Amino acid sequence: MASAEVEPFAKTGGLGDVLGALPKALAKMGYDVSVVMPKYRCIPDEYVSRMALLEYYYVHLGWREQYCGVFSLKEDGVTYYFIDNEYYFGMDAIYTNHDLERFCYFEKAVMSMLANQSYGGFDILHCHDWQTGLLPLLVKIEGLHVKTVYTIHNLQYQGIFPWDSVWDLLDIPFEYFGGGSIEFYGEVNFMKGGMVHADAVTTVSPSYAEEIKYPFYGEKLEGLVQSRGDIVGIINGIDYNVYSPTHSPYIEKPFGIADASAGKAKNKQLLQRQLGLEVNPDAMVIGLVTRLSKQKGLELVEGVLDEIMQLPVQIALLGTGDPHYENLFRHYAYKYPGRISANIMFNNQLAHRIYAGSDAFLMPSLYEPCGLGQLISLSFGSIPIVREVGGLRDTITAYHKRADGTSGGNGFTFFAYNAHDMLYVINQAVELYADKPEWNALVQRAMSCDYSWARSAEQYAELYQRIAPTPGQTASSGTDAVVSV
Numbered sequence: 072m073a074s075a076e077v078e079p080f081a082k083t084g085g086l087g088d089v090l091g092a093l094p095k096a097l098a099k100m101g102y103d104v105s106v107v108m109p110k111y112r113c114i115p116d117e118y119v120s121r122m123a124l125l126e127y128y129y130v131h132l133g134w135r136e137q138y139c140g141v142f143s144l145k146e147d148g149v150t151y152y153f154i155d156n157e158y159y160f161g162m163d164a165i166y167t168n169h170d171l172e173r174f175c176y177f178e179k180a181v182m183s184m185l186a187n188q189s190y191g192g193f194d195i196l197h198c199h200d201w202q203t204g205l206l207p208l209l210v211k212i213e214g215l216h217v218k219t220v221y222t223i224h225n226l227q228y229q230g231i232f233p234w235d236s237v238w239d240l241l242d243i244p245f246e247y248f249g250g251g252s253i254e255f256y257g258e259v260n261f262m263k264g265g266m267v268h269a270d271a272v273t274t275v276s277p278s279y280a281e282e283i284k285y286p287f288y289g290e291k292l293e294g295l296v297q298s299r300g301d302i303v304g305i306i307n308g309i310d311y312n313v314y315s316p317t318h319s320p321y322i323e324k325p326f327g328i329a330d331a332s333a334g335k336a337k338n339k340q341l342l343q344r345q346l347g348l349e350v351n352p353d354a355m356v357i358g359l360v361t362r363l364s365k366q367k368g369l370e371l372v373e374g375v376l377d378e379i380m381q382l383p384v385q386i387a388l389l390g391t392g393d394p395h396y397e398n399l400f401r402h403y404a405y406k407y408p409g410r411i412s413a414n415i416m417f418n419n420q421l422a423h424r425i426y427a428g429s430d431a432f433l434m435p436s437l438y439e440p441c442g443l444g445q446l447i448s449l450s451f452g453s454i455p456i457v458r459e460v461g462g463l464r465d466t467i468t469a470y471h472k473r474a475d476g477t478s479g480g481n482g483f484t485f486f487a488y489n490a491h492d493m494l495y496v497i498n499q500a501v502e503l504y505a506d507k508p509e510w511n512a513l514v515q516r517a518m519s520c521d522y523s524w525a526r527s528a529e530q531y532a533e534l535y536q537r538i539a540p541t542p543g544q545t546a547s548s549g550t551d552a553v554v555s556v
């Protein structure tokens with residue numbers, strides 16, 4: 072697998088989570104899995120100190136010859152490779168304003184590894200998101216006997232660049248720049264390249280796989296999605312060794328389903344103290360852990376935040392992104408002291424503490440390819456309040472009472488992208504929160520949901536088996552000089 076993000080080494084969102092968990096789940100099933108990513112400076116020292124330099128070589132990038140060191144580290148049955156080049160990756164940020172050259176370089180470095188038999192030969196290259204989008208094409212051009220899978224984690228970020236810049240870096244023959252290949256309104260689109268040239272294309276939920284056939288969600292690629300016709304939606308899982316209130320390395324008072332009520336109360340109190348919220352067990356704490364972007368439906372929150380604050384609730388927000396939303400939440404934290412806490416930062420520890428200490432988790436996304444926040448919140452017994460879209464629709468069912476008096480569902484949902492529809496279900500949640508036996512039963516149901524990787528990994532495994540190259544054929548041919556050390 073090739074990706075720009077892999078947890079626990081470097082992550083900005085769900086992509087990193089998936090690459091942290093899926094390879095391990097496949098390794099557990101007996102697959103031989105390697106993951107390659109850039110060696111960013113932000114990778115924690117505890118991992119860097121365990122890496123070994125395997126080899127170095129030079130990557131042809133247009134007229135340039137760039138150094139490439141390959142470091143490696145083995146963990147939980149997975150081999151991780153790290154592409155080292157200080158010029159491209161020697162900064163803390165995973166993404167910068169110069170990502171075209173950085174990720175073209177990364178793709179070329181991966182190509183050299185694929186062609187190098189000393190890695191044991193790869194059968195399948197699984198690429199993720201735009202940063203690895205041209206790899207399926209490069210594999211074709213080089214004639215490597217490697218099958219390719221391309222996964223769309225978010226169709227909004229496509230990697231669109233002027234064609235002459237791409238040409239200058241990648242030496243792709245001119246005939247591949249056409250509309251049936253990587254051309255997109257006069258430019259080059261990396262994601263489109265992956266979608267056209269990979270042997271199999273997947274995305275991260277069945278609903279999103281349907282939605283992107285239509286212009287509202289298709290980001291101008293809906294025609295390609297329709298004509299390809301075989302894009303499979305496989306829902307993401309989460310790693311319960313990390314994302315559970317029993318195993319989380321970050322929460323102070325671990326708990327399980329059996330002591331959920333007391334455990335959540337303790338964590339809520341700690342969270343309220345830590346964030347300067349009033350320590351009040353009766354206020355329903357609504358958590359938001361999110362990128363602050365339009366995708367996440369924050370304009371709905373903006374539209375009715377004053378009305379939400381009329382209810383007996385508190386808000387614990389953790390996120391970074393669009394300065395408009397960063398300032399909006401700062402403003403509201405100032406307006407409602409002790410009731411809204413705005414934490415404008417990226418912080419894993421606080422994220423876990425919010426999942427553990429909040430009663431509900433708000434995720435009113437405009438669109439959501441899969442969404443991990445709602446799965447993590449289920450695991451920590453924080454009840455998701457979500458819009459019925461994409462992966463949210465596939466994983467959260469609305470709370471309901473049946474005729475026989477029993478109840479079902481694992482969250483609260485609304486359909487229309489409308490702030491008052493959202494407010495309506497927040498109201499419903501607040502009302503139910505006051506009914507402790509019913510609320511506690513809902514928390515138990517949420518915590519019992521199983522979104523582990525096992526089932527999803529099996530679906531990926533089936534896909535790999537279906538496209539796997541005939542035995543005996545392995546990657547061959549390569550152009551870059553390799554120096555083993």
Ligand code: ADP
Pocket residue numbers: 083084085086088360361362389390391416417418419422441442443444445447
């Ligand atoms: P996306 O990938 O679109 O950002 P997901 O819901 O799929 O959204 O995944 C988001 C992941 O990133 C979750 O693990 C979430 O807890 C985490 N996350 C988002 N923002 C922050 C933050 N500011 N600090 C820590 N973790 C965050």
